[in-house]
Each structure stands twice: as structure tokens, then as C-alpha cells.
Amino acid sequence: MAFLELSGVRKIFPNASSAAVESFDLAVERGEFISFLGPSGCGKTTTLRMVAGFETPTAGSILMDGRDITTVRPNQRSIGMVFQSYALFPNMTVAGNIGFGMSVAHMPKDEIQQRVREMLALIKLEALGSRYPYQLSGGQQQRVALARALAIRPQLLLLDEPLSALDAKIRVALRTEIRAIQRQLGITTIYVTHDQEEALSLSDRVVVMNQGVVEQVGAPFEIYNFPKTAFVASFVGTLNVVDATVVDPNTGALEVAGQRIYALPPLAGRSAGQTVKLALRPELFSPDSTGLHDENCLTGTVENVIFLGAVVRIHLRVGETLLLMDEFNNPNLSVPALGATIHLYFQRENCLLLVQ
Amino acid sequence: MHKGTGMKRFSWFAWLWFMIGAVYFIIPLWGTFVFSLQKQRGVLSFAAYQSAFADPNFWESFLFSNLMALLTIMASLLLIVPTAYWVRLRLPRLRPVVEFITLLPFVIPPIVLVFGFLKSYSQPFTLFGIPLFPSLTSNTLLTNFLLVMGYTVLALPYMYRAVDNGLRAMDVATLTEAAQSLGAGWGTILWRVIMPNLRSALLSGALLTFAIVVGELAIATFLARPAFGPYLALLGNHRAYEPAALAIVSFGLTWLAMGLINLVTRGTQAESIVTGAH
Numbered sequence: 001m002a003f004l005e006l007s008g009v010r011k012i013f014p015n016a017s018s019a020a021v022e023s024f025d026l027a028v029e030r031g032e033f034i035s036f037l038g039p040s041g042c043g044k045t046t047t048l049r050m051v052a053g054f055e056t057p058t059a060g061s062i063l064m065d066g067r068d069i070t071t072v073r074p075n076q077r078s079i080g081m082v083f084q085s086y087a088l089f090p091n092m093t094v095a096g097n098i099g100f101g102m103s104v105a106h107m108p109k110d111e112i113q114q115r116v117r118e119m120l121a122l123i124k125l126e127a128l129g130s131r132y133p134y135q136l137s138g139g140q141q142q143r144v145a146l147a148r149a150l151a152i153r154p155q156l157l158l159l160d161e162p163l164s165a166l167d168a169k170i171r172v173a174l175r176t177e178i179r180a181i182q183r184q185l186g187i188t189t190i191y192v193t194h195d196q197e198e199a200l201s202l203s204d205r206v207v208v209m210n211q212g213v214v215e216q217v218g219a220p221f222e223i224y225n226f227p228k229t230a231f232v233a234s235f236v237g238t239l240n241v242v243d244a245t246v247v248d249p250n251t252g253a254l255e256v257a258g259q260r261i262y263a264l265p266p267l268a269g270r271s272a273g274q275t276v277k278l279a280l281r282p283e284l285f286s287p288d289s290t291g292l293h294d295e296n297c298l299t300g301t302v303e304n305v306i307f308l309g310a311v312v313r314i315h316l317r318v319g320e321t322l323l324l325m326d327e328f329n330n331p332n333l334s335v336p337a338l339g340a341t342i343h344l345y346f347q348r349e350n351c352l353l354l355v356q
Numbered sequence: 357m358h359k360g361t362g363m364k365r366f367s368w369f370a371w372l373w374f375m376i377g378a379v380y381f382i383i384p385l386w387g388t389f390v391f392s393l394q395k396q397r398g399v400l401s402f403a404a405y406q407s408a409f410a411d412p413n414f415w416e417s418f419l420f421s422n423l424m425a426l427l428t429i430m431a432s433l434l435l436i437v438p439t440a441y442w443v444r445l446r447l448p449r450l451r452p453v454v455e456f457i458t459l460l461p462f463v464i465p466p467i468v469l470v471f472g473f474l475k476s477y478s479q480p481f482t483l484f485g486i487p488l489f490p491s492l493t494s495n496t497l498l499t500n501f502l503l504v505m506g507y508t509v510l511a512l513p514y515m516y517r518a519v520d521n522g523l524r525a526m527d528v529a530t531l532t533e534a535a536q537s538l539g540a541g542w543g544t545i546l547w548r549v550i551m552p553n554l555r556s557a558l559l560s561g562a563l564l565t566f567a568i569v570v571g572e573l574a575i576a577t578f579l580a581r582p583a584f585g586p587y588l589a590l591l592g593n594h595r596a597y598e599p600a601a602l603a604i605v606s607f608g609l610t611w612l613a614m615g616l617i618n619l620v621t622r623g624t625q626a627e628s629i630v631t632g633a634h
Contacts, residue, residue, distance in 0.1 A: 052533075052537060053536075054533055054536075073536075074533070074536040074537055075536045075537070075538075075539045075540055075541055076539075077537075079537060080537060080538075081533070081534070081537040083530050083533070083534060085527060085530055087527065087530040087531055087533070087534035088534075089531065089534070089535075089549055089553075090526070090553055091549075091552035091553050091555075100535070100538055100540075100548075101538030101539050101540075104538060104539045104540045104544055105539055145534075148534075148538065149537070149538075152538060152539065158537075
């Protein structure tokens, strides 16, 4: 039995025309790190708030460690939460903030002090226990918020876009720290983010959401490489989603802008003449200057070349379709000229048909 | 250069108006002060102050009003802090209604209010013949209770606005949720998270309430309680210099209160600026 189970969870806010969350099912194993990923308004934070107890589901149930917590009050759930805006208590010192949950639970003072010291060591802020939140940087405040949530030894840790208010460098450093602490403590964690890089780099599994519905649940590798829907394909990473016409489902033959390509056969459930959505990752293309490949080679005109540091992105016009191709930067890379005609090669297995 | 000169000119203009305002305010005050020193013919002395302070009725009414002010502050806090907090957290749509109710004391004069009180509460309150509570003017304790309730109504606009502004300055919803996730119940949240962060707002509201209660005349007079306001009015009918002396003392107390508000709020403002820098 999973540690946390959400079954058929649905949430409709009063006076709303559609559900914020619809038919949400998820089983989270003990110690797992799960991310809810999606654009603003997709229902990820609402789902998290239902797990925390700040919202009550309109339908469905939430079970934690076998106990139905669907209607249990938030202060009786043993769930730690970290907020985007830190939410540290301004009137309390760092130590006071970390010890708050324990003092609410009437723990002995010496035990509280001991635990506060442990937590300060965990977040590497031993020297700042007597400071007030306004005397800390954003990154330090969020570390304290994490320590405060963990100090009460919660069964589950929820993080609601905890790094969104921080600048890029601190964000990367802190997310590595969060993952290390999570692994060290083995605590089951749900992390809400709209940043795909964060979700992919941190999580054991990612739940991609769109318009209140779960689009796909899977390991980061699976989500990135094998997106099941057009939404996941377009939201996670950069992807070429092109319209293709099925020529022969048995051989995997397709046509893009009048050029023949092949996907892995057979194309189950497709028929000849049908238009399908095809996903192709820009980094899985390679230029074919010698014309060695006689299949899966698309010819087009270079429209733009963008230097992105580690990667050079080439915009290629193939008929009506615009394709993006990424090449890793190196000092000897020969970049095609604008207007030049080039050939792109890709392998059959990199050609992904999306569920529409 | 031009910008600097412009700013300097603007500053002089502002100072001019400030000086006019200050003179308009200070001259009568200075006049009252000088008058209060003229009890003895041809000599400036504090005789009026000595005479006022020597009157046992002064101390009795002053201490009574101070006690009533403290009780009013407590009653106001008990009524308004949870109300304003709940309205901001859960019932934001009710805010205009609550604001309207808190503004009623500006529209309804205290004299009307106290007549309403006397009409409603001077008889035992019964429901279907069952007595629920006795006449609130039947003994001193209950009349004092009625007086505190009247003062609480008068203080509503000031206390509510002070508390509401204080709540607006913090993220009430997130702080509440953070405290809840750490196991805190409503009482703990209000007492340990919300109230301490409303420190300067509560102090402002409390000091304004104090000033209103100590100077209030109508309610205390019609409820026949020995408060400072009626004492001052009575003194003004019979003496010349003592009321002026006590007016100066009242001003001194009010300024002391305002100074305290400034002192407490200054620290909070500095904190906000530092927090904003992050």
C-alpha cells in the first residue's frame, strides 16, 4: 500500500465554471520525491493545498499512511509545508521560528533547543539562530522555512514553489541542498513548480498537470523522452511538434511537408491518410552534410541561427513547418549560413507519435 | 542644479505652511498655558496646577477614567482583533459591511447612543417572560460595564482601522497557514503570530482609545459616573484657572502618547524597509 494515496480527487471552487482539479489519482511511496509540474492555473497548488488541508476536496479521498485525512484539520495532519513567500514569523528569531511547532506541541525546552541546533546545522546556519527574518537574505529565509517545517518531524513535506522568489544561482544551489536533505532524512516530499528543469532535476517522479487534469506521471527520463500527450511534449523541454500524414502504418511511413520519413512500425491504431502529431527533440537531429542517410533525412532552408551558449539552435524551414535543431557548441563548429539548404537526419526511434 | 534649486524652493514652501499651521495651533495653547499660570495676581506660578492636583475629586475621576480606558482597550481588542482577522482571512466580502458598522459612531452622536443605551438596558431584559439579564443601570458595577461598552462603540472607528491597517501590512493568510501546518490552533495563531506582529497597530489603537475615553463627556454624564470628562466640565463652570491647567496636562498626556506611538512605530518601519530590500 502506498504511503500517500489521492483517489478521484476533485475540486470546484464556489462560483467557478470549471473544476480546478479533476479526477486526480496518485500513489506516492514512502520516501519518494514527487513534483507537480505545470503552468499557472493548472491545479498543482490547489492539489498540494488539499493534501495540506487548506482546501477541502469537492470529491475523492486522501489517505496518508492508511489514515483518511481528507477532512482532517491542517494542524492535525503532521505535514510540514514550505511556502513561496517563506512565511517566517517576523516577530520571532530564526531559532524561535524553527522551535515554534515544537513549542506548540508542548515539548520540553531542552529538547526544543537540541532540535533547533540540529536543524540549524542541517541548513548550515548555526551562527544565525538569534537573527530575525528581516536580517536574512531570501535564500537564508527559505532555508529557515525548510528547517522549521522539518523540525516537527512531519510524515510528509510539501514545498509550494519554494525557489520562485530567489535569483537563478541561489535557486540552483538551494534545490541541490533540498534534495540532499530530503535524501538524508528519507522524508516523503511533494514539490510544486512550474520550472521543468527544477522538476526534472529533483524528482523521483514528475506529475505533469494541465487545466486541472493529470497529463502524465513518470520518471523525469520518461517524461522528457517519451511524452504521452502534445501538452507534455510542448511543456517539458523544447520540442518540435509537427503534423504528419500516415502513409503506411505497417512500415511506419509518414510524410512531413511532402518528404518521406519513418517512425518505428507498426503505427498502432492509425490508418493511411490520417494526420498525426509527431514530436521530435531538437537535440536528436544531426546535420547530414554528406547525404549518407537515405531515410529520415529532411531538407530545409536555414531561417535563423541562435547562439545559446552551450547550444547553437538552428531554425529550419521545411515546407510550411519550422523545425528547431540544437547542436552542442564547440570552437570548431561550422554554423550554416542563413538561407542555406541543409539536411537533417534523425533515427526512427526518436520519432514520437503523440496522443491527441 | 535646477532640480536641486526647485527642491529647495518647494521645501521652503512646505515649511511656510507648516509654520502657519504650527502658529495657528501653538498660539492658543501658549495662551492657555500662560493663563493657567496667572492664578495669583501679578505673578506667574503653578498655583492652579497645585490647586487642581490637591482636589481629591480630580484624582478620583482621573483614576476612574484611566481604569475605564484600560477596560475599554481590553474590550475593544477582544472584539476587534478576532473580527478584523477573520474578515481579512475568511470573509473579505463582508469587509465593507464591517467598515460601515465601525464608522457609525461618527454618524450617531454619543448623546443619542447613551439615550439608546438607557432606553434599552435600564430595564431587565426578558425573552418570553424569562429574565435574561438584569437592568444594566441597577448597580454601579453593571453601569460601569455599560459605560465601557459605550466607550468601546466610540472607539470602534479608530481601533478597527488601526488593527485593519496592521493586518494589511502582513501576509495574514500565509502566516496563518504556516502556523497551522506547524500544529497551531486558532488561539495560538492569534496570540503568538498575529498579535505580536500587530504590536504598533494595537498600540496606536489603544492610545487613541485612551485619549477618547479620558476626555469623553456625554456617556459618562448621562450614566452618572464619576469620570474625568464630566469633572472637567464641572470644574470649568466654577473655576477659571484650574480647567486651563488641566487642559495643558491633558495635552501633555496626549503628546506623550503620540510620542510613544512614534517610538514604537519607528522600529517597525525600519524593519519593513530592511525586509523590502531583500
